[in-house]
Amino acid sequence: MQYQAEHLQENELIALYKNMLFPRMIEEKMLILLRQGKISKWFSGMGQEAISVGVTMALKAEEYILPMHRNLGVFTTRKIPLEQLISQWNGKASGFTKGRDRSFHFGSQAHKIIGMISHLGPQLGVADGIALAHKLQNKNRVTAVFTGEGGTSEGDFHEALNVASVWQLPVIFCIENNGYGLSTPTNEQYHCKDLADRALGYGMESHIIDGNNIVDVFTKVKAIAESIRQNHRPVLIEFKTFRMRGHEESSGTDYVPNSLFETWKTKDPIDNFEQFLQSISVLSEDIINEIKTDFTHNINEAIAISFEESEITPSESVELNDVYQQIKYQEVAVKNDxxxxxxxxxxxxxxxxxxxxxxxxxxxxxxxxxxxxxxxxxxxxxxxxxxxxxxxxxxxxxxxxxxxxxxxxxxxxxxxxxxxxxxxxxxxxxxxxxxxxxxxxxxxxxxxxxxxxxxxxxxxxxxxxxxxxxxxxxxxxxxxxxxxxxxxxxxxxxxxxxxxxxxxxxxxxxxxxxxxxxxxKDYFTLPLGKASVVRKGKDITVISYGAGVHWALDTLDQHQDIAADLIDLRTLQPLDTETIYNSVKKTGKVIILQEDSLFGGVASDISALIMEHCFEFLDGPVKRVASLETPIPFAKNLENQYLPKDRFEKALLTLMAY
The missing domain is CATH 3.40.50.970 (Thiamin diphosphate (ThDP)-binding fold, Pyr/PP domains)
Incomplete structure (x- = not known):
């Protein structure tokens, strides 16, 4: 492997080496722990370290990177504490997801890293959004986002590239082409010579880089990033590489010909770079051993810290309170205009x-x-x-x-x-x-x-x-x-x-x-999660939302003898159960009207909630009225039959007479 490293300082070369070696040694230890049953799963990036490390070192610390589950080198190069990473993998409370997700499905604003979800494609569009924000904020920053060659088959990939090109967003799209999407080889993933060629269809610049050559990755991405900062535009880079282990450890590698492993073993990014640095007297065996000893100590210490941490004690209130970001409603009062x-x-x-x-x-x-x-x-x-x-x-x-x-x-x-x-x-x-x-x-x-x-x-x-x-x-x-x-x-x-x-x-x-x-006329706010009682009465509770409220009003106008509480839900999630229960306890009868078809609709859950919490107050069955169990048709007479407006009146009168 040839390295064009003349313009790099010795400290840069050593940093490149260390930043590749550290995640490799972490992985080797994780594979031991996996076999011992001490961690549950592992997605290996062995053989691909040069891409993660080279791209990360080429970007500035304040620039976002959106990695995949094989990019441990991104996390370690950005100096995320290893004990916290291990706790994340072990489902401990000090991990980034508090035990709620595994592996690399998380982000860290402190380190400007945004992790992926298992659906892969969505993070590409997220990178567009970050880059758009920086462009609108007049910040000359680059955003880098990773995907594999398999992920380029997803529609999100094409949508994200198109948006980035149309809006000229400063994004580097990094494809790690390692030959296999799980077990599916590239010839079954796409029918073109190079994925970089796809950039032509979006009017986008592209490059192909040897993903196992750390010097090429670092120097070329650094130059591209600096160019993008000065001239905002997206760039697609295809990194040619190989995955030396299975999709995950339980997958094995039987689907890969042995000859490929033999070929790519000679292209190992760390072994080759280590030999090169020794040949130019930047590294010696003593220095290498010293680095490895130091890394081994750091890894073992981090593992010990994480494994000493107790298991998570489940708390319903903690879990429920973290579903949404908590916010205190700020009322802006209505003015009299x-x-x-x-x-x-x-x-x-x-x-x-x-x-x-x-x-x-x-x-x-x-x-x-x-x-x-x-x-x-x-x-x-x-x-x-x-x-x-x-x-x-x-x-x-x-x-x-x-x-x-x-x-x-x-x-x-x-x-x-x-x-x-x-x-x-x-x-x-x-x-x-x-x-x-x-x-x-x-x-x-x-x-x-x-x-x-x-x-x-x-x-x-x-x-x-x-x-x-x-x-x-x-x-x-x-x-x-x-x-x-x-x-x-x-x-x-x-x-x-x-x-x-x-x-x-x-x-x-x-x-x-x-x-x-x-x-x-002026700006004002209303709280979410608070229903409105449009009409008040003691005979029956009518619950609806959207156009259904007006259908209910029309029906009640035709039956002035029915004194109904008419509840307009306004917000379906969160749901104002307090207003619903108070009304039902007062009237004893309830009918729920929705425009959606009946099965699986909002009315079903409201009905169940009323039965669970207000059963002893009911004087009749909870009645649901909804549209037909068909797609909504076009012709007006068919649409009229589909919608529940007429059926509501019949159901209301039946329930009143119960």
Whole structure:
């Protein structure tokens, strides 16, 4: 192996060697502990150390790196305490995830490292978000993100590269091409000679680097990073390397021909570099032995510290309190200056006033800039706030949600508009597995609001009419808001944007231009998790949200003899059970109306909660009314049959007569 090291100082060469050797020796010890049953799993990066170390040393300490589970060298080069890493791998309380996740599924803001989730692809878009934040903050920083050749087959890879190229973000996309995605060889992963060639399709610069040559990795990445700092743009680097052990230790290596191991053994990045440094008299056997002795001592000491730590004592309150970042609601009171405006205007006003209030708030979505969005909610925003903050996005829901996560990591807020709430399915993974779980896993909040224009009664058919709130109410870590009135929509949206946790904000399209109300002109907030009692009565409790509240009102107006408590939930997660229980205990009868189809919907859980907590107060069965168990149809007569408006009246009268 040839090293072009003439321009490197002796201390740099030794640092490169030590930073590769240390994770190798840690791994060798971990494999012993794995065989002894003292750790549960290990993903080896043996043979790939030069990439992790070279890239990390090429970046500045304040620049983020998003590694994979084979990049131990990133963590050790950034000087994360080894005893804390071992405690992380052992599921101890002092680990980064408090025993809630394993391996390298964590991040450390102190070390500017953001770990991956097992779905691999989402971290690429997160890197876009961090880089976007730095670009908007006028910080000339580079963000580096890792993936394997197998991960390049995921849609997130293509979406992230496209976004980075369109927005010219300072990201280095690092592909560790080690020949196998678990057991699947490259010829079954992609049909091109080099993965670096894919950059051409995105108008992106690319390079191929020998991933086992530490000098090449360090010097070339350092030069690329410095160039990116001066001229913001994304760069794709394919590192050619080989994985000397299995995908994980239990996988074995039977699927790899022995000849490959023999070939790549001669290319070991540490052995070759050690021999080179000896040949130029930078290292000697005595120095090498001294380094190894010191490392062995450090590793054994860290293991002893971690293993002495007691096992975690489970605490329900601790676990539940860490699902969300705790926040104290800050009320901004209503002033006595109102205007009669539509639901859609209330949303627009709230967004505009939040943008004025938060300089670090970014809005992203398809066609939201000049065009003003599919519903014209953001019309005129770019004239006031500019295209940096009101950002048209490519059609790639997943990458944009991931970008929002990256913005949050870098200290910014974002509102992402789904053109239609139905399209969230294309970004489902980062919502439920990344945004929802990050704070619980390692204390990183996701300061993201996703706006969800939703709902039927507009003859838009099965792909533009869904109300899919139940997909998210069952996912711990997400908050779900679903207002029914302009007043509530404005105040709740302001609060959702203030909240540092991820919020799904549902806006019923049928209410946008059909409903008007007196709404405060100035900025104000309303608390999440607090229902509204729209009408009060002693006969029956009616519970609904969104358009269902108005269907219930229409029905009750036709039956003036029914004195009902009508509860508008407003927030589905967290749910105001106190208001529900108090009403049910007063009336003794309850009917729940939702627009979503019945099975697995919000009404089912509310019904179960009432049966568990208010059974002795009930004078009849808890009744649920919902749409048909079909996709929502297009033709108006079919849609009318699908929706529960008419069925609600029949169910209400039946229950009243029970």
């Amino acid at each position: 109102f205007d009669n405006i539509r639901f859609i205007d209330a949303i627009s006003e709230s967004l505009k006033q939040s943008l004025e209030r938060h300089d670090n708030l970014i809005m992203m979505g398809q066609d939201i800039a000049e065009y003003g969005g599919a519903f014209k909610i953001t019309k005129g925003f770019i004239e006031q706030f500019g295209k940096d903050r009101i950002r048209n996005t490519p059609i790639c829901e997943s990458a944009i949600i991931e970008t929002a996560m990256g913005l949050s990591i870098a200290g910014m807020k974002s509102v992402v508009e789904m053109q239609f709430g139905d399209f969230i399915s294309s970004g489902f993974n980062p919502v439920v597995n990344l945004l929802a779980k990050s704070h619980y896993r390692w204390g990183q909040n996701a300061d993201v609001v996703i706006r969800m224009p939703c709902g039927g009664d507009v003859s838009a058919g099965p792909f533009h009419s869904q109300t899919n709130e139940a997909w998210f109410t069952k996912t711990p870590g997400l908050k779900v808001v679903y207002p029914a009135f302009p007043y509530d929509a404005k105040g709740l949206l302001a609060t959702a944007i203030n909240d540092p946790n991820p919020v799904l904000f549902f806006e019923h399209k049928a209410l946008y231009r059909t409903l008007k109300q007196e709404v405060p």
